[in-house]
Structures are given as C-alpha cells and as structure tokens.
Amino acid sequence: MCGRGAKLPRATDDSSGRRPRAVVTGGAGFLGSHLCEALIAQGYAVVCVDDFCTGSPDNVAHLADCPDFELLRADVSEDLTVVGHVDLVFHLASPASPPAYARLPLHTLDAGSLGTRNALALARNRTARFVLASTSEVYGDPLHHPQTESYWGNVNPVGPRSVYDEAKRFAEALTTAEGKARGTDVAIARIFNTYGPRMRQDDGRAVPNFIHQALGGAPLTVAGDGSQTRSLTYVDDTVAGLLALAHSRVHGPVNIGNDTELSIRELAGMVIELTGSKSSVDFVQRPIDDPAVRRPDITRAAEQLGWKPQTDIKEGLLRTIDWFRGLQSSAGIPSGAA
DSSP: OOOOOOSSOOOOOOTTOOOOEEEEETTTSHHHHHHHHHHHHTTOEEEEEEOOSSOOGGGGGGGTTOTTEEEEEOOTTTOOOOOSOOSEEEEOOSOOSHHHHHHSHHHHHHHHTHHHHHHHHHHHHHTOEEEEEEEGGGGBSOSSSSBOTTOOOBOOTTSTTHHHHHHHHHHHHHHHHHHHHHOOOEEEEEEOOEEOTTOOTTOOSHHHHHHHHHHTTOOEEEETTSOOEEOOEEHHHHHHHHHHHHTSSOOSOEEESOOOOEEHHHHHHHHHHHHTOOOOEEEEOOOTTOOSOOOBOOHHIIIIIOOOOOOOHHHHHHHHHHHHHHHHHHTTOOOOOO
C-alpha cells in the first residue's frame, strides 16, 4: 500500500514532467507517518526523515516498497541533506509527548532550534514552501479561552513542560524571521491534541493511556479531579489541515484542531464505554503546569483554508481502539475488556 485517498486534489507533474516532492521531518512518527501516506496518495514523492528517537520504522513499513517513498535516517538538528528537487518541507521532527520530551530535553530543544534552522535552509535553497508543525502548547496554561492565534500565551519558561513549549515558540519566531528577512515561503500550523492509530502504547498522553489501560482491564489513571479540558482532533483531520495550509498562500499561524471540548474525566468514561471495559477510574496527582483548559478558535482555518475537522470523537476513538486491539492481538495479549 503506497497511500490512501486524500480530500484534496492530486498533485500534478510540473512542465518538465517531474513528480512534485515533499520532505517530512519526523516522518516516521505518529502524525508524520500519516502525513507521508497522504502526500503519496496525492501524487507526491516523499522523503521521510527521522532519527527514530520516538518514531519507528514500523510506522512507515507499509510504504517501504512504494517507488515514491524514501526513508532517510538522520538527526535534523545535525544535518538535513536531501539530494534533488524539493517542493514542500514539513518540519514535524520533535519528541511530542510529556514523557518523551522529559526524557530527551536537550534533543527536544535542538529539534526546535537547530532542526528548524536546517529545515528552513533546505526550503530556502530549493525555493520550497515550508510548513512548521507547531503546537497548542505555545499557549501554555491559557488565560484566554478559547485560544485565538492572536493570544500570546501563558507559558512557564523553566517549568517541566518548558523544553517542548519553548522549543516550539522559538521555532515559530525563527520561521517568522526567515520569512520576513529572506523571503522564504513559510507557514505555521498550531496543532491541537491529535490522536489516532500508530500512537505508542507508552506515549503518555490521555487517549493512548486510557485505551491501553481499558483494554488491559486496568484502572484508568485520571490526573487531578479530571475537570481539565482538551479538544481532540483525529489524525486524518489534522493531516487534511496541514495539507490545506501547505497548498495555500497563508502564512499563519493557524490553529489546526477540533473546537469540541471535553473534560479528561468525560474522555475516560467514553473510552470505558467504547471498549466495553470493566475498568474503574483512579485519580492521581496532577502534573505541574498541566493546562486547565484547551480549545482552539478555528475561525481562521475555516475562513482562510476552508478547513474544519470532520471526524466525530466517538468515531475517531473507535478507530483508535480497533488499532490498539490489533496490536494486542498480534502480540498475543488477551484483552481485559468485556
């Protein structure tokens, strides 16, 4: 399988007959692998760049025999050498879950700083459009709700989440400066809480944690009293938003997320219901600087990109649960769900 159907029209070869080509840093990660797949379905040749610090070759193994796919193992903070023409550069490379960036703090900061600089240089040198995958974490624990792109955020620069938050904030500043100072065609997407198949079971974020616990019959561990909210976007919708931004003239930043908000406690109950699990809920200590609320204002994405999420939360969760069930089945692990 080389790719799947995408919502946008297929890319076409240029006047010289060459296939349009995209580079995706962090392309073997959860979100990056879905983006690679969608680009190939649109007619792009894809160079997937990853150092596998949190991504996995397994995520793109189904693309290995595709003639339009190339896997390049490299740390983008050290080097990003791609031979041949490039039309799009998507910079996704970075540890993204709290346990991952806590384990790799300097690597995370390097990916946001040096990695962004190298990815921008590639785009500039090839006259390619550059799309930065930023994050809703730039808003920190927001004092403005819902979050609009004009909100500057409430971020602790030395807190336990700071290596990820500040790496992305710096990446946004660097991307903006590159566009203004050098005329590079740049765009910034602020991605909100994406979930779906290919998330790691030990990812540490709520959706994979809850599904893994529910399928194993273990208690679902909810931080604090579970009243904090999140807005969850199914991976197909996030990918569609990134592609819409890439194919536009919009520079952003643009929020790419779902404006339906639910509490963590509600999410836990939904996962228990959809898995048919008999798991209970355990309330544990809430992490420092854990945002109390999170919901994007997606007016800009709707008006400038014609984009909005399409996948209902229960539908997306069921697809994700099915994928995790398949993982357990292939590993011979019995399900604890009813």
